[in-house]
Amino acid sequence: FTPFFLRDSCRESSHVNPISSQKLFSSGELGIPANQDIVTVEKCEIIQNSSDMDTLKVFWRDGHVSQYPENFLRRYSTVDNIKSARYGYQPFSLWNKTSISEELSPKSLIVSYDEYMNTSLGLYRTLKGLHSHGLVFLRNIPHQPINTNHISGVESLPVDNIIVERIAERIGYIKETFYGTSWDVKSIPNAKNIAYTSSFLPLHMDLLYYESPPGLQYLHVIENQAKGGESIFVDSFAAVKEVERVDKVAFEALKRVPVTYQYDNDGEYYYQSRPMVIMQRDQKVIEAVNYSPPFQGPFECHTDTEGFKDFQRGLAIFESFIEDPKNQVLLKMEENSCVIFQNRRVLHSRNEFDQMSGKRWFRGTYNDIDTFWSRLRVMARE
Numbered sequence: 001f002t003p004f005f006l007r008d009s010c011r012e013s014s015h016v017n018p019i020s021s022q023k024l025f026s027s028g029e030l031g032i033p034a035n036q037d038i039v040t041v042e043k044c045e046i047i048q049n050s051s052d053m054d055t056l057k058v059f060w061r062d063g064h065v066s067q068y069p070e071n072f073l074r075r076y077s078t079v080d081n082i083k084s085a086r087y088g089y090q091p092f093s094l095w096n097k098t099s100i101s102e103e104l105s106p107k108s109l110i111v112s113y114d115e116y117m118n119t120s121l122g123l124y125r126t127l128k129g130l131h132s133h134g135l136v137f138l139r140n141i142p143h144q145p146i147n148t149n150h151i152s153g154v155e156s157l158p159v160d161n162i163i164v165e166r167i168a169e170r171i172g173y174i175k176e177t178f179y180g181t182s183w184d185v186k187s188i189p190n191a192k193n194i195a196y197t198s199s200f201l202p203l204h205m206d207l208l209y210y211e212s213p214p215g216l217q218y219l220h221v222i223e224n225q226a227k228g229g230e231s232i233f234v235d236s237f238a239a240v241k242e243v244e245r246v247d248k249v250a251f252e253a254l255k256r257v258p259v260t261y262q263y264d265n266d267g268e269y270y271y272q273s274r275p276m277v278i279m280q281r282d283q284k285v286i287e288a289v290n291y292s293p294p295f296q297g298p299f300e301c302h303t304d305t306e307g308f309k310d311f312q313r314g315l316a317i318f319e320s321f322i323e324d325p326k327n328q329v330l331l332k333m334e335e336n337s338c339v340i341f342q343n344r345r346v347l348h349s350r351n352e353f354d355q356m357s358g359k360r361w362f363r364g365t366y367n368d369i370d371t372f373w374s375r376l377r378v379m380a381r382e
């Protein structure tokens with residue numbers, strides 16, 4: 001450890017507010033030449049505690065004394081220790097149709113609503129499944145109450161009792177979007193959004209034209225009697241790994257070439273430009289994928305370069321992987337069930353359905369990914 005690191009991470013009450021845990025000085029102050037005494041060590045002592053944990057005591061030239069417990073020093077002693085101390089860095093499982101079918105059981109990625117809502121274990125199991133595979137199914141949800149307008153006959157959900165919002169709030173705060181705190185997926189005439197029609201919806205992620213697209217998406221199946229309309233889910237991280245395995249140059253291009261996403265409709269104009277593959281800072285692990293053909297805008301980069309050809313090859317490998325039924329989970333979602341999935345990892349789509357054959361009504365909502373990570377880290381620590 002450098003003197004700078006130790007002084008900068010001192011946790012004494014003069015340096016960090018013990019109530020708010022906010023740092024009370026700027027790291028910049030330690031770099032000023034006039035402040036050299038602050039980052040100069042006069043002497044160190046090791047204090048042996050009755051427990052196994054020793055404490056390092058550092059006496060600084062400016063008179064301040066800092067103490068560092070052994071577990072703190074161990075945690076920050078290697079890059080691997082830093083990572084493993086935070087849940088989000090644990091490895092996740094890539095999947096295809098065969099490998100995930102073994103996990104689609106009440107022991108793993110299927111959780112009962114009651115267990116999820118009312119037990120810590122049920123919630124923790126759901127969070128771990130969302131981290132490892134990116135999707136979990138909740139079953140046996142109580143029937144969603146529905147209000148019917150006496151004059152028009154139009155059905156709607158009671159604003160104070162929308163079950164999917166309660167499900168999402170169990171993990172964290174809801175991410176509100178221009179669709180509201182939650183939204184219906186049912187067919188309506190002259191739909192502006194492709195999700196509101198009965199036609200086939202290709203594999204995609206939601207709201208990539210937002211600066212921070214939703215991390216988790218929830219789809220609660222209220223009614224599903226229409227013929228067709230099966231849901232399809234694919235692990236985009238596995239598809240990216242396949243691109244990397246087959247064509248390394250193309251994989252590099254997917255990390256670089258910007259793709260435009262926009263929603264320019266109905267008095268709204270959302271826009272973002274981002275590459276398909278985002279890596280964690282160590283460049284070894286995938287952090288997120290951006291793939292949503294229905295919401296893509298025109299390319300704004302040169303499309304006549306070698307680099308763009310590399311991107312196109314990568315995209316073709318990616319698409320042939322995700323469109324292969326061997327890599328897809330295809331299922332007709334049960335009424336009173338809810339799927340939760342990582343929107344930046346698991347692609348979703350829906351087969352065409354016959355509007356005349358019966359009702360189909362899903363209700364959806366989102367969380368930011370941060371609230372998910374926060375809940376998971378806290379529960380893992382407990």
Ligand SMILES: [Fe+2]
Pocket residue numbers: 195204205206348
């Ligand atoms: Fe969607």
